[in-house]
Amino acid sequence: MRVRRLLLICAFALAALAQTYKPSPENLKARQWFQDAKFGLFVHWGVYSVLGDGEWVMNNRKIPIPEYEKLAPRFNPTEFDPAEWVSLVKEAGMKYITITSKHHDGFAMWGTKQGPWNIVDATPYKKDVIKMLAEECRKQGIKLFLYHSQLDWHHPDYYPRGRTGLTAGRPERGDFNRYLDYMDNQLRELLTNYGELGGIWFDGWWDKPNAEWRLPKTYSLIHSLQPAALIGSNHHRKPFDGEDFQMFEKDLPGQNTAGFNAESEIGRLPLETCDTINRAWGYNSSDTRYKSVPELIRYLVRAAGHNANFLLNVGPMPNGKIQPEFVERLRGIGQWMAKNGESVYGTRGGPIPPRPWGAMTQKGGKIYVHVLDWPDELLALPQLPPIKSAKLLSSGASVEAIKVKGGLVLRLPPAARDPVDTIVVLE
Ligand code: FHN
Numbered sequence: 001m002r003v004r005r006l007l008l009i010c011a012f013a014l015a016a017l018a019q020t021y022k023p024s025p026e027n028l029k030a031r032q033w034f035q036d037a038k039f040g041l042f043v044h045w046g047v048y049s050v051l052g053d054g055e056w057v058m059n060n061r062k063i064p065i066p067e068y069e070k071l072a073p074r075f076n077p078t079e080f081d082p083a084e085w086v087s088l089v090k091e092a093g094m095k096y097i098t099i100t101s102k103h104h105d106g107f108a109m110w111g112t113k114q115g116p117w118n119i120v121d122a123t124p125y126k127k128d129v130i131k132m133l134a135e136e137c138r139k140q141g142i143k144l145f146l147y148h149s150q151l152d153w154h155h156p157d158y159y160p161r162g163r164t165g166l167t168a169g170r171p172e173r174g175d176f177n178r179y180l181d182y183m184d185n186q187l188r189e190l191l192t193n194y195g196e197l198g199g200i201w202f203d204g205w206w207d208k209p210n211a212e213w214r215l216p217k218t219y220s221l222i223h224s225l226q227p228a229a230l231i232g233s234n235h236h237r238k239p240f241d242g243e244d245f246q247m248f249e250k251d252l253p254g255q256n257t258a259g260f261n262a263e264s265e266i267g268r269l270p271l272e273t274c275d276t277i278n279r280a281w282g283y284n285s286s287d288t289r290y291k292s293v294p295e296l297i298r299y300l301v302r303a304a305g306h307n308a309n310f311l312l313n314v315g316p317m318p319n320g321k322i323q324p325e326f327v328e329r330l331r332g333i334g335q336w337m338a339k340n341g342e343s344v345y346g347t348r349g350g351p352i353p354p355r356p357w358g359a360m361t362q363k364g365g366k367i368y369v370h371v372l373d374w375p376d377e378l379l380a381l382p383q384l385p386p387i388k389s390a391k392l393l394s395s396g397a398s399v400e401a402i403k404v405k406g407g408l409v410l411r412l413p414p415a416a417r418d419p420v421d422t423i424v425v426l427e
Pocket of ligand 1: 044055056203234249274281
């Protein structure tokens with residue numbers, strides 16, 4: 001009996017040890033900010049943009065390192081204008097940017113001192129785009145997050161190798177701890193020299209899930225340098241200890257249409273989902289399958305109904321410009337947000353989870369019913385808290401809301417309908 005109790009105590013102690021991270025007050029405040037912000041711009045940009053074939057081109061075309069390195073002298077984004085990017089972000093109604101400081105090809109988009117494989121030392125451009133963007137974001141009141149790939153197809157010490165990057169031609173040896181030191185040193189630079197960051201968006205853990213990634217060390221380094229910076233990792237699992245938000249790729253929380261979430265589980269952290277405008281993350285000159293503005297707005301609304309942010313991606317061109325098809329769509333969403341943002345910013349999902357007809361968001365005693373896809377005039381809702389009025393957000397016109405046993409029926413005549421999203425405010 002005594003032994004069993006002792007074992008139980010040990011099990012509890014071990015569980016407690018495994019859950020050691022206590023977010024600081026600044027961090028908790030930043031999480032609130034993040035959840036209120038709702039909409040951000042994802043940017044995949046690196047030397048790969050020169051080939052216009054996405055950010056996986058090195059792996060997909062089996063390009064060995066010496067060949068791939070020849071892209072750097074060709075990467076000269078002289079038309080990059082951070083003020084133009086950040087203004088566009090604001091026009092789109094976005095509140096933050098998450099840009100690739102380093103993608104899987106290991107190329108650093110800042111002037112790292114940890115090696116020459118970076119934009120300042122290896123390209124004719126020679127400028128630190130992360131610094132330029134960080135300064136402009138600060139000026140215009142936009143938060144900057146950095147996407148950082150843990151997976152590295154270029155570094156010799158990323159060894160043993162994982163599932164990808166096997167054709168880069170690296171030596172059959174390496175010291176993974178030395179690689180992790182290199183990564184931590186790079187992160188230290190980013191969290192020290194670029195002002196206050198919104199957070200770090202990790203990706204690539206999935207390349208070797210069984211490796212010893214030393215996450216507690218890396219995560220506590222970040223939290224000690226910038227306690228408010230939020231850590232998230234796109235490992236497609238339930239959040240790990242030390243993380244501050246959870247992301248989903250090309251899917252709403254709880255869904256798995258893109259195949260990334262077979263082992264994922266929704267945790268208790270703020271949520272975000274990311275998606276592309278065409279199919280590609282990095283610039284792809286032949287991918288013209290653009291989503292429409294209404295499609296993107298509805299995705300943003302459904303994400304908000306799932307209590308998640310939407311991080312919408314662009315892959316800038318090698319000259320530093322964002323292609324016109326993306327600009328046009330971002331502006332289109334921005335015009336909608338300027339009119340309807342009240343039903344998205346600062347809200348939380350619910351009270352009823354999203355349904356095939358649409359989604360609900362709520363804040364300050366109001367429920368926003370977003371009717372996205374419902375052909376009929378009458379829409380039956382389940383039991384909600386008692387309401388005193390139902391109005392269209394667009395015009396303030398009253399909406400007939402009929403109380404029935406077990407719920408509420410809204411009457412939405414054709415004249416009240418908006419082809420993108422009919423928003424009824426219940427108060
Ligand atoms: O491999 C990456 C991919 O290139 C891109 O960065 C996306 C963004 O969520 N994440 C990875 C795949 O899970």
